[in-house]
Amino acid sequence: MKERTSEDCQRALGESAQLKQVFDFFDANGDGKISPPELRRVLLKLGREESAAAEEAEGMVREMDRDGDGLVDVDEFMSVVSGGNGSDGSCGGREEDLKDAFLVFDYDGNGFISAGELQRVLLSLGHRDCSLRKCQKMIKGVDRDGNGLVDFEEFRWMMTGGRCKS
Numbered sequence: 001m002k003e004r005t006s007e008d009c010q011r012a013l014g015e016s017a018q019l020k021q022v023f024d025f026f027d028a029n030g031d032g033k034i035s036p037p038e039l040r041r042v043l044l045k046l047g048r049e050e051s052a053a054a055e056e057a058e059g060m061v062r063e064m065d066r067d068g069d070g071l072v073d074v075d076e077f078m079s080v081v082s083g084g085n086g087s088d089g090s091c092g093g094r095e096e097d098l099k100d101a102f103l104v105f106d107y108d109g110n111g112f113i114s115a116g117e118l119q120r121v122l123l124s125l126g127h128r129d130c131s132l133r134k135c136q137k138m139i140k141g142v143d144r145d146g147n148g149l150v151d152f153e154e155f156r157w158m159m160t161g162g163r164c165k166s
Contacts, residue, residue: 018141018158023077025125033071036061045125046104081159102155112149115139 026034026042040057048056064072064080072080105113105121115135122130142150142158150158 019078019081020074022081023074025127026077033069033073034061034077035071042125046121047124098156098159099152101159102152105150105155112151113139113155114149 023034024030026038028038028041036054036057039060040053043053043056044050061070061072064076066076066079067073102113103109105117107117107120115132115138118138119130119132119135122135136148139148139150142154144154144157145151
């Protein structure tokens, strides 16, 4: 078994902090839980139709909700977005969900997320203080090959903490 280095630990802490920020963004009222209406709001801002957004939000919360309270707490959220489902390190059934999420950001459909595309999505979600410079910094934190863009493999790595293989 590979021994974890301090760099591995720092990267894991950074990824955990990023996922917590994502959770806090979804948790609009700050109560520590994501409700179907909060998730629906995000889906609507991403361009989903009203009828589909409500149904999708309910289903997503139901899928993530481990304690049966009808809400998603931070531990449930972290468990879902950071862990692979397959014992072989694959993403299991989450591969399609990851691809769908990637396509939300890949606005021009070229297979990459640019800082401009990231900014566009964040602004549409109400993140008014999201400058292009901040988005470039976020991209740089995920961009493993140094090309200034995030491809699907890098996106998968970020969303799963490197635990899902292609």
